[in-house]
Amino acid sequence: MRKIEAIIRQHKLETVKDALSDLGIQGMTVIEVRGFGRQKGHTAVYRGAEYSIDLIPKIKIEIVVAETRSAEVIQTIVDAAKTGEVGDGKIFVTDLSQVVRIRTGELDHDAI
Numbered sequence: 001m002r003k004i005e006a007i008i009r010q011h012k013l014e015t016v017k018d019a020l021s022d023l024g025i026q027g028m029t030v031i032e033v034r035g036f037g038r039q040k041g042h043t044a045v046y047r048g049a050e051y052s053i054d055l056i057p058k059i060k061i062e063i064v065v066a067e068t069r070s071a072e073v074i075q076t077i078v079d080a081a082k083t084g085e086v087g088d089g090k091i092f093v094t095d096l097s098q099v100v101r102i103r104t105g106e107l108d109h110d111a112i
Helices: 008-025 065-080
Strands: 002-008 029-035 042-046 049-053 058-064 089-095
Touching: 002 029, 002 065, 008 029, 008 058, 008 065, 058 065, 065 089
Parallel strands: none
Antiparallel strands: 002 058, 002 089, 029 058, 042 049
């Protein structure tokens, strides 16, 4: 099993979510996050005062899938989230040793 964490632009959430639903992905966790990478933030002017926005708002999606499905899930996220501009995001993939469904006690693939 693999945990796929994708940091994407906020306005791409619905596109990515719809693409993953079309793949048959049934569950995901969505978290509002802030950070920076190469995009490094920007300056803005509000009521005549200039200020720096160092942490850019993004969306983090977490999905757990079978190892055999991870490549297609990753490619689907890339295709749906890509704009070609700096700041499109990153995908992190982690191997999971165990998953437990709390309600039933099911383990691993049965728990997904």
